[in-house]
Structure formats: structure tokens, C-alpha cells
Amino acid sequence: MLKEKILNKESGIITYGLTPPKKKTSHEKIKEIAQTQINRIKDLDLDALILYDLQDESDRVDQERPFPFLPTIDPVVYSKEYLSALNIPRIIYRCVGKYSKEEFSNWLQTETNKDRFSVFVGASSKDKAVKLKLKEGYRLRKELNPDLILGGVTIPERHSAKDNEHQKIFKKIDYGCRFFVSQCVYNLSYAKNLLSDYYYHCQEHNQDMVPIIFTFTPCGSKKTLKFMKWLGINIPQWLENDLKHSEDILERSVQVAKENFAELFRFAQEKKIPIGCNIESVSIRKVEIKAAIQLAKAIKKIISSN
Amino acid sequence: MLKEKILNKESGIITYGLTPPKKKTSHEKIKEIAQTQINRIKDLDLDALILYDLQDESDRVDQERPFPFLPTIDPVVYSKEYLSALNIPRIIYRCVGKYSKEEFSNWLQTETNKDRFSVFVGASSKDKAVKLKLKEGYRLRKELNPDLILGGVTIPERHSAKDNEHQKIFKKIDYGCRFFVSQCVYNLSYAKNLLSDYYYHCQEHNQDMVPIIFTFTPCGSKKTLKFMKWLGINIPQWLENDLKHSEDILERSVQVAKENFAELFRFAQEKKIPIGCNIESVSIRKVEIKAAIQLAKAIKKIISSN
Numbered sequence: 001m002l003k004e005k006i007l008n009k010e011s012g013i014i015t016y017g018l019t020p021p022k023k024k025t026s027h028e029k030i031k032e033i034a035q036t037q038i039n040r041i042k043d044l045d046l047d048a049l050i051l052y053d054l055q056d057e058s059d060r061v062d063q064e065r066p067f068p069f070l071p072t073i074d075p076v077v078y079s080k081e082y083l084s085a086l087n088i089p090r091i092i093y094r095c096v097g098k099y100s101k102e103e104f105s106n107w108l109q110t111e112t113n114k115d116r117f118s119v120f121v122g123a124s125s126k127d128k129a130v131k132l133k134l135k136e137g138y139r140l141r142k143e144l145n146p147d148l149i150l151g152g153v154t155i156p157e158r159h160s161a162k163d164n165e166h167q168k169i170f171k172k173i174d175y176g177c178r179f180f181v182s183q184c185v186y187n188l189s190y191a192k193n194l195l196s197d198y199y200y201h202c203q204e205h206n207q208d209m210v211p212i213i214f215t216f217t218p219c220g221s222k223k224t225l226k227f228m229k230w231l232g233i234n235i236p237q238w239l240e241n242d243l244k245h246s247e248d249i250l251e252r253s254v255q256v257a258k259e260n261f262a263e264l265f266r267f268a269q270e271k272k273i274p275i276g277c278n279i280e281s282v283s284i285r286k287v288e289i290k291a292a293i294q295l296a297k298a299i300k301k302i303i304s305s306n
Numbered sequence: 307m308l309k310e311k312i313l314n315k316e317s318g319i320i321t322y323g324l325t326p327p328k329k330k331t332s333h334e335k336i337k338e339i340a341q342t343q344i345n346r347i348k349d350l351d352l353d354a355l356i357l358y359d360l361q362d363e364s365d366r367v368d369q370e371r372p373f374p375f376l377p378t379i380d381p382v383v384y385s386k387e388y389l390s391a392l393n394i395p396r397i398i399y400r401c402v403g404k405y406s407k408e409e410f411s412n413w414l415q416t417e418t419n420k421d422r423f424s425v426f427v428g429a430s431s432k433d434k435a436v437k438l439k440l441k442e443g444y445r446l447r448k449e450l451n452p453d454l455i456l457g458g459v460t461i462p463e464r465h466s467a468k469d470n471e472h473q474k475i476f477k478k479i480d481y482g483c484r485f486f487v488s489q490c491v492y493n494l495s496y497a498k499n500l501l502s503d504y505y506y507h508c509q510e511h512n513q514d515m516v517p518i519i520f521t522f523t524p525c526g527s528k529k530t531l532k533f534m535k536w537l538g539i540n541i542p543q544w545l546e547n548d549l550k551h552s553e554d555i556l557e558r559s560v561q562v563a564k565e566n567f568a569e570l571f572r573f574a575q576e577k578k579i580p581i582g583c584n585i586e587s588v589s590i591r592k593v594e595i596k597a598a599i600q601l602a603k604a605i606k607k608i609i610s611s612n
Contacts (some may be wrong), residue, residue: 163543189495189542196544200551236495237469238502238573245506267544 002047002089003115006149006179006211011268012303013179013211013276015091016041016296017050020078022070030073034082040293045300046088048117050181050278051075053093057124057231066227076107091117091151091181096137097130104132108145119151119181138175152177154212156190157234159197166197170207179211181278186219187234188260192267199271213276214264216257218295219243220250220288228282254291258298269306277303308353308395309421312455312485312517317574318609319485319517319582321397322347322602323356326384328376336379340388346599351606352394354423356487356584357381359399363430363537372533382413397423397457397487402443403436410438414451425457425487444481458483460518462496463540465503472503479516486518487584492525493540494566498573505577519582520570522563524601525549526556526594534588560597564604575612583609 005013018037021030041049056069075092096104120141122134141148152172159165169180185191191214202209219225225243229235235243239256246252261277268275277299281292311319324343327336347355362375385396402410426447428440447454458478465471475486491497497520508515525531531549535541541549545562552558567583574581583605587598 187495189493189544193543196547200547203551237499238495241502241506 002117003149005047006117009208009210009274011211011272011274011276012306013047013213014296014300014303015048015050015181015213015276015278016044016046016292017052017215017278017280019052019054019280020073020075022072024070025073030078030082034078038083038085040289041088042086044293044296046296047276048089048091049079049083049086050091050119050280051079051093053095053098053121055095055098055121055124059128060124060232061230063230066223066230089115089117091119093119093121094137095121096132096134097123097128100131101136101140104137105140105144108141108148112145112147116145116148117151118148119153121153135175142176146176149178150176151179151181151213153183154180154194155183155232156185156187156194157183157232159194160187160190160234163197165194166201169198169212170201173210177210179213179276182212182214184215184217184228184231184233184280184282185260185264186228186239186256187236188263189236190234191260191264195264195268195271195273195275199273209273211274211276213278214261215278215280216261216295216299217280217282218250218257218288218291219253220283220285220291222249224283224285224288225249231282250287250291254295254298257295258302261299262302265302265306308423309455311353312423315514315516315580317517317578317580317582318612319353319519320602320606320609321354321356321487321519321582321584322350322352322598323358323521323584323586325358325360325586326379326381328378330376331379336384336388340384344389344391346595347394348392350599350602352602353582354395354397355385355389355392356397356425356586357385357399359401359404359427361401361404361427361430365434366430366538367536369536372529372536395421395423397425399425399427400443401427402438402440403429403434406437407442407446410443411446411450414447414454418451418453422451422454423457424454425459427459441481448482452482455484456482457485457487457519459489460486460500461489461538462491462493462500463489463538465500466493466496466540469503471500472507475504475518476507476513484516485582486516488518488520490521490523490534490537490539490586490588491566491570492534492545492562493542494569495542496540497566497570501570501574501577501579501581505579515579517580517582519584520567521584521586522567522601522605523586523588524556524563524594524597525559526589526591526597528555530589530591530594531555537588556593556597560601560604563601564608567605568608571608571612 054072079090120137123130243249279296281289360378381398426443429436549555585602587595
């Protein structure tokens with residue numbers, strides 16, 4: 001179904017994003033974490049599970065990272081060894097620069113008989129030393145496994161700064177991307193601006209629009225808020241004020257995420273732009289994860305009632 | 307009623323903004339223009355009529371002004387000699403820098419037995435040569451006519467650039483301002499950001515909020531859109547795209563203005579921030595003025611249904 005939804009450029013794809021546990025975690029503990037995640041996710045009726053591949057982004061900004069960076073288990077390993085009970089497609093993130101050409105090529109050529117989905121991620125900054133460049137990753141996929149359904153990352157905040165994120169999308173479409181996943185959205189205007197330029201460019205060039213999956217996340221504490229800002233997520237001043245002064249920041253953030261998705265979905269439906277939604281929790285606190293699950297359910301309702 | 311609404315810091319003040327005709331217009335023609343304006347406005351049940359005092363702002367930006375600047379009749383003269391049939395309070399704008407100390411003092415001391423309302427406007431740029439400084443205008447009012455109910459200008463776009471517009475508001479309150487009128491709002495986030503910082507500052511300092519009257523205007527052509535941008539009005543990219551591609555830009559802009567005011571009013575009501583609405587047409591085209599009148603009626607409905 002996911003394959004068809006992507007290739008038919010359908011609206012309403014819904015995914016849940018997970019970061020694998022830290023590498024230093026014991027096998028027993030990982031099994032326990034995975035079981036909890038399976039229980040939470042299994043009945044959500046998702047189109048896919050997104051599994052992130054973390055890279056240390058401390059080179060991207062000068063400010064100290066509010067939560068320390070610790071390497072995480074490979075998303076493929078985590079998916080196969082711990083989440084096999086979850087019978088939904090996986091979208092595997094790949095920070096291309098972390099891998100040697102050989103590693104990356106080998107991974108591309110595994111399980112070629114199955115439907116596979118991946119999002120390739122470039123370096124977090126221009127100066128970062130990489131083993132493999134994103135373009136080289138695209139080339140290898142085309143050469144070694146053109147059936148792998150490829151997605152790209154898109155960041156509305158970058159569009160706000162440079163007005164060219166939609167052009168980056170088209171470039172990535174040329175490299176083979178068939179869907180996009182955004183960074184977390186808290187600034188609705190930024191997301192609308194990107195979608196609008198994307199839409200009018202497609203109209204003008206008589207080009208089909210591929211699905212853009214926007215990520216939404218709850219924010220359950222001032223520390224999470226600080227971390228989101230560190231990640232580069234723009235939060236409008238009024239909303240940051242409201243969240244900071246809220247008696248229940250978590251509930252307020254979930255309400256805002258629902259409202260923002262509903263408005264973005266309405267905006268996109270009006271123009272027949274295929275958008276979807278990815279829900280994640282940037283925090284590992286249980287209450288924030290539970291709120292993310294609630295958010296996923298609420299967004300599923302918004303999608304199906306349209 | 308206007309006096310009470312301002313001094314009681316009430317929500318829902320509604321005004322209509324007019325620019326007097328150009329100075330070079332013949333007396334007969336001005337009478338004709340005024341009669342048309344009276345007919346349009348008289349049944350709107352407004353709290354006040356705002357009469358602008360134009361200054362040449364071509365020093366403010368480098369780009370060419372899309373419509374040429376031509377001096378206009380003094381708003382007091384226009385009000386008294388041509389609009390006397392309109393029985394509603396006037397809020398007279400005063401570009402303080404245009405007047406000598408004597409002229410300004412004389413004007414302040416006329417009709418001191420009546421309720422008078424004025425908004426003092428500062429220089430359009432730092433380098434502009436002025437006859438009288440804004441601060442001096444504030445001082446003269448305090449000395450010569452402290453009963454004159456004073457308003458200030460506030461610009462959400464400036465807040466977006468410098469984050470300190472709410473502090474400017476408090477400074478102007480110290481100088482005697484009892485209400486504010488904004489520049490035209492097309493970027494809802496900017497208006498919310500300003501209101502939010504204003505609100506939380508008042509909460510923190512246990513200070514009362516004075517009414518902020520937000521200006522909304524239709525946009526009936528690409529030329530008007532260009533002019534609005536020249537005036538410094540920020541329009542989100544998605545909205546600019548939609549307006550430019552709209553089959554009926556005027557209708558679309560009125561719809562957006564209604565939606566934006568409704569959302570801003572809801573936002574303000576939730577926090578009990580007193581806001582009002584000023585409607586104007588930045589264009590002199592008949593269709594755009596008619597749309598402004600329709601917009602005023604629609605906004606009156608939004609206010610009274612809350």
C-alpha cells in the first residue's frame with residue numbers, strides 16, 4: 001500500500017518516526033524498549049514506520065546541545081532484530097556521509113526482492129567530513145537498486161531563509177526522490193510558504209507533485225522546547241510565549257500540532273497538493289511519547305474525515 | 307462613546323480610515339468625493355472616522371513608489387469643510403514633523419471644549435528633516451491640551467525585525483498614548499507575535515492593556531499589492547502567490563482579511579487583550595473602496611457576534 005500511495009502521489013500518508021535506542025543499551029533493555037514501542041504503535045494503522053539514523057550535528061550550530069548526542073543502533077538492525085513483530089513498511093533513514101562506499105553499496109543490494117523505502121540525508125553542515133557524498137549515494141542507488149523507493153528531507157525553515165527549498169525538492173526529484181519528509185513543523189506559515197512555491201512551480205512547469213510528509217511532534221517541557229530550537233525548528237514568538245506560560249505545555253503543544261496539521265491539510269487539499277503526516281517524539285520521556293501516540297490518532301481522524 | 311471605549315480599554319472599537327483628496331483637486335470635485343464618502347460611511351455605525359495626514363515617505367525606501375506621492379488636504383480642513391454631515395468622532399492623524407511649533411501648538415489649542423482624538427506620527431526615517439520632533443509633539447500636547455485623547459502608531463513588521471515594538475508601545479503609553487492603530491495587517495503571525503509580547507509584558511508588570519486597533523485593507527490588483535509592499539506591509543509568500551494567481555484578487559483579499567481579523571480577534575479575546583479594527587482602502591479605485599466598505603460590515607458582524 002505504501003508503495004502505491006507514494007507512486008500514485010496520494011494524499012494522507014501517515015507515518016510514525018522512531019529513533020533507535022542508544023548503542024550502549026543492553027540487549028535486554030533494548031528488547032524491553034522495543035516491546036513497549038510495538039505495543040504503542042501496532043494498532044495505529046500506519047502506512048509506515050520511519051526509523052531515523054542519527055548523526056552528531058554539533059558542528060551545525062554553536063550553542064550547546066540541550067541533550068547530549070549518543071550514537072544509536074543502526075535503524076535496519078533495530079528494525080529486524082527488535083521490531084519484527086510490527087508488520088508495517090519501514091522507511092529507513094540513511095545519513096549517507098556516515099558510510100563507506102562499500103558499506104552503502106552492500107546495504108543497497110540487500111533484499112532486492114522486497115519493497116524497500118529509504119530517505120537519504122546529507123551532511124548536517126558544509127564543513128562536515130563525510131565518507132560518502134549525498135550525490136554519490138543517489139548515484140549508487142540508481143545503479144545498484146533503482147527499485148528502492150527514495151525519499152528526501154525538506155526543511156521549511158530553509159525556505160524561509162533562502163526561498164529555494166522548492167527548487168531543492170525538484171533537484172532531488174531528478175535524483176530519484178518520490179516523496180519527502182519534513183523537519184518538525186511548528187511554524188505553519190513556513191510550511192505553507194514552501195507548499196505554495198512548490199505548488200505554483202509545478203503548475204507553471206506542468207509537473208506532478210509528489211507527496212510531502214510533514215512531521216509534527218508534541219513538546220512537553222521547556223527543555224524539549226529548547227532542544228527543538230537547537231534542532232533548527234522555528235516556533236513563532238506568540239506560540240513560544242504561550243507554550244512557556246502554559247499550565248500544561250504538553251497538552252497545549254498537542255492541540256497546536258493538531259490545529260496546524262488540520263489547517264495545512266485543508267490548505268493542501270484545496271490545491272490538491274498531496275501531503276501526509278509523520279508523528280514523532282523528540283523526547284524520550286514517557287508522557288511525551290504517549291502524547292505523540294495520541295497526536296497520531298487525532299491526525300489519522302483528521303485525514304480520514306477529509 | 308469612543309472616549310469611554312478607549313479610556314475603559316474596551317475591545318471591539320471599529321473605525322474607517324480615509325485619506326483626504328489631493329490638494330490640487332477643485333473645490334467642486336472635493337465636494338463630490340466627500341458626498342460619495344459620506345454616503346458610503348454614514349450607515350456603518352462606526353466608532354470613529356480616521357483621517358490620515360500624508361507625508362512623502364520616498365526617503366524610507368529606495369524602490370520607486372508605485373503610485374506618485376501628491377500632497378493631500380489637511381485632515382482637519384477636510385473633516386470640517388466637507389464631511390460635517392457625518393456625525394461620528396474623528397481621529398485626526400498628525401505627521402508631527404510637518405508642522406512648526408507654532409502651527410502645532412495652535413492646532414492643539416483649538417476646540418478644547420470638545421472631545422478630540424489624534425494619532426501623532428513620527429518621521430518616516432531617521433534622516434528625514436523635521437520641523438518638530440515627535441517627543442516635542444507629545445510634550446506640547448501634555449502642556450497645552452492634556453485632554454486630547456492621544457493614539458500612537460504600531461507596526462507589527464517592526465516587531466518582527468527588532469522584537470521591541472511592544473516596548474515602543476509602553477514608551478508611547480508613558481508619553482500619553484491611550485490607544486494604538488497598526489499599519490495594515492496581512493501577516494497574521496506578525497500581529498500575533500506583537501500582541502503576545504504586549505500581553506505577557508503587561509501580565510508580568512501588572513499593567514493594564516490599552517486598545518490596539520489593527521488595520522485591514524482589501525487588495526484589488528497587482529499594482530495595489532506592489533504598493534502595499536512598498537508601504538512596508540509584509541505579506542506571507544503563500545498569500546502573495548495566491549493573490550497573484552487568483553481569478554478575483556479583490557474577493558480573495560477580502561476573504562483573507564476577514565479570516566485574519568476573526569482569528570486575531572479570537573486570539574485576543576482568549577487573553578482578554580482589547581483589540582479593535584480599522585478598515586481602509588489603500589487604493590482610490592471604486593471597486594476597492596466598495597470592497598473596504600463590505601469588509602467593514604463583515605468585521606462589524608464578527609465583533610458583535612463575540
